[in-house]
Amino acid sequence: MNRLKIISFYKNEKVLIKRALRGNREAQRIIYETHAPKMLSVCRQYISDGHFAEDVMINGFVKVFGYLDTFRFEGSFEGWIRRIMVREAISFLRKKQFVVFDEDALQGREEAKIRIGSNYDAEQIQALIDELPEGYKMVFILHAIEGYKHQEIAEMLGITESTSKSQLFKARKLLQKKLTEKMTIGYGTR
């Protein structure tokens, strides 16, 4: 029964994509409404400002529909959209020159005023990630969440593999430090 449902959904998605490809606005709207909440979450991981994140997501969807003819139905459609969103977010941050891959990026960052415990939720995690310098944040999300390899990250961001590894190491260290501090503050054990 479940298998039938999956096949049915796949067929529906395929039909929807083909209709959207022909410029059917209703099919495009259904695709948008199906994927927009998750894609906005993806964009928000990279971009601290919610409005900017939404702008990036909207531009991403315009590209999704613009390049729909390049989707070959060989992999997950959601994964394909997600990759477009990730690249759009990176492009946005680079255009705005938010990305700095150096030590100075650590200076002047405001710490999130949150209490974090062992059962931290997505918003608390996001607040922690938002505290990271953009360079650290991008490498961390691309590697730890999106699952890209250092070589791929290096190509996407125009940096060397060793810089990517170094940024990830520093991001992890900083996140651990912040998490420890928050948990300590949260439980008041100090």
Place this chain on the structure above:
Amino acid sequence: MAPVEFEKKIKEELEERRLQPSADSWDRVASQLKSSDRKRTGYWPYAVAAALAVLFFSGLWMVRDTNTGQWAGDVVVEEDTPSAVEDEKRPEQTDINSIASELLSESGNNIQQPEEKIIPETQQLVNTEIVPVDMDPLINEKLLEVVAEVRILEEDRDSLTNAEVDLLLDQARQELLAEVNPRGNDTVDHQNLLTGVEMEIDKTFRDQVFEKLKQGFVKVRTAVASRND
């Protein structure tokens, strides 16, 4: 918490997160899609117009009568000089032998009077500045030059080979063609190109100029030889 465990937790939490976009977000996407659709379709009218124009001119080219070298839908217009393209197709208007004889007796060139010429309507549309050239007077004039040159050479030497005569005639032909197309090949303009194409279409045109020169030369020589006898 170990880094790997921590990252796993982060990934799980963020993967499950859904953020609702603002109410007008789809309208923004749709409006951008509309403008990009407009951009995409913006080239079509121009492409269609260009294709139609190409088809139109190709059609005109195809209906052109290749035997007569004229376009379908000819109109009669007044012209001061006849068309070079039509030259070979017109009935022989002048006996080259008599002209040559007259010229030899220093009676001057036989200049043709202006006459009604058929000029294709479409050719006029494409280029109204084409000045047709009648080749006959030019050929005769050039023929005289060749005959005079041959006579000079014959006076200097005992005999002249056919190959040398042919060479002189070929030079005369090249000079004639250069006179018909005086702008040469160093500049590219529509008139030159059109004239060039017209000449290329009538493949035998150049050969016929040469033949005319040669026939005329033989006739003149025969006439001169007969007179001297």
